[in-house]
Amino acid sequence: MEEFLKYEGLYLNYESRLVLRNLSGSVESGRLYVLKGENGAGKTSLLKILSGKLAPNRGLVSGAKFNQTSIKALVGSASLFSHLSVYENLEIFSDGEPSEVLESFMLKGYENSLVRDLSAGYVQKVILSIVLSSKADIFLFDEPTNFLDAGGKELLTGKFKSALTLGKALVISTHEPELFANLNPVHLHLEEGQYV
Numbered sequence: 484m485e486e487f488l489k490y491e492g493l494y495l496n497y498e499s500r501l502v503l504r505n506l507s508g509s510v511e512s513g514r515l516y517v518l519k520g521e522n523g524a525g526k527t528s529l530l531k532i533l534s535g536k537l538a539p540n541r542g543l544v545s546g547a548k549f550n551q552t553s554i555k556a557l558v559g560s561a562s563l564f565s566h567l568s569v570y571e572n573l574e575i576f577s578d579g580e581p582s583e584v585l586e587s588f589m590l591k592g593y594e595n596s597l598v599r600d601l602s603a604g605y606v607q608k609v610i611l612s613i614v615l616s617s618k619a620d621i622f623l624f625d626e627p628t629n630f631l632d633a634g635g636k637e638l639l640t641g642k643f644k645s646a647l648t649l650g651k652a653l654v655i656s657t658h659e660p661e662l663f664a665n666l667n668p669v670h671l672h673l674e675e676g677q678y679v
Contacts, residue, residue, distance in 0.1 A: 484511040487621055487652050488546030493539045495528050495676070502528050503539065505678040510546075510621060510652045515643060515666045518656040520673035526656035529673070530558045530623045533654060548620050548652075555619035557627065561610045561655070565599035569609055572598060579616030588612035591636060603630040608638075615642050622646065624655040630663065634664055 487510045495503040501524045510516065510533070520527040532554035533546060548554065560638050563572045569590060573581035577615035585591050588608055598606060607630040614622060636659075642667055643653055657663070661669065670678050 484513055485650075486511050486546060488533070488544060489546035491542055492532065493538050493542035493544075493619070494642040495525070495527070495532065495537075497528075498633040502676050503532075503542075505539060506542070506677065508671070510548075512620070512650045512652055513647050514543060514652055515668040516652075516654040516672060517660045517661055517663060517670050519658075519670060520652065520656075524673040526673055527558060527625050528540045530625050530654065530656060531557065533621075534558055534623050535597060553620045554608060554623065555614050555617040555621070556623040557610060557614045558623055558625040561614075563598045563609060563677055566597065568595050568597055569601070572596040573600065573613065574608060576613045577616045578618050584612050584616045585618070588642075589634075604632055604635055608635055611642070615646065619651070621652045621654070624653070624657075626657060627655055628657060628659050630653060640666070 487508040491507045493506040494505050506529065518525055518529065528537065532539050534554055570581050573584050577584050585594050590608060591604060602633065611627060627639060631639060640662055643663065646653060647666060
């Protein structure tokens with residue numbers, strides 16, 4: 484397995500609170516990393532640092548794949564143009580051919596639907612389709628199963644499996660780690676900003 488990136492000695496403060504404490508690790512090709520922990524444990528902060536959207540107070544993230552082209556993240560709220568159709572949003576945001584993305588993510592029949600008219604589950608599927616259709620090597624997700632029904636979760640697990648087979652790396656935070664048990668994940672449990 485190829486080491487895509489590594490992080491060493493990460494510290495992060497929010498106001499007077501220490502969110503991450505001397506956190507170190509690596510992200511390798513073909514691996515799924517599942518971040519677990521209570522709310523406020525530092526999972527989202529770590530994902531933001533790995534995506535390059537947030538700088539740590541101390542520590543370093545480095546590696547051949549630590550760049551905007553190699554990393555695609557769904558951390559925090561993602562926005563679509565609600566007044567445009569699913570197809571139009573895919574044309575704007577997706578690296579893939581919109582008709583192929585629609586087919587692959589079981590969105591056929593919704594291509595002409597305005598995003599504002601979709602359920603939260605379908606909006607999440609559109610966002611996930613945009614992220615996972617990118618040519619990135621590393622995918623970062625904060626609670627990717629939010630709003631998905633059982634069928635959507637099954638589809639997502641299948642997409643994750645395909646990405647891993649292609650040598651992609653995935654780092655996710657989730658309160659449903661059991662959904663990904665068959666993908667041989669590396670479990671990383673965060674408690675008060677440290678791995679335990």
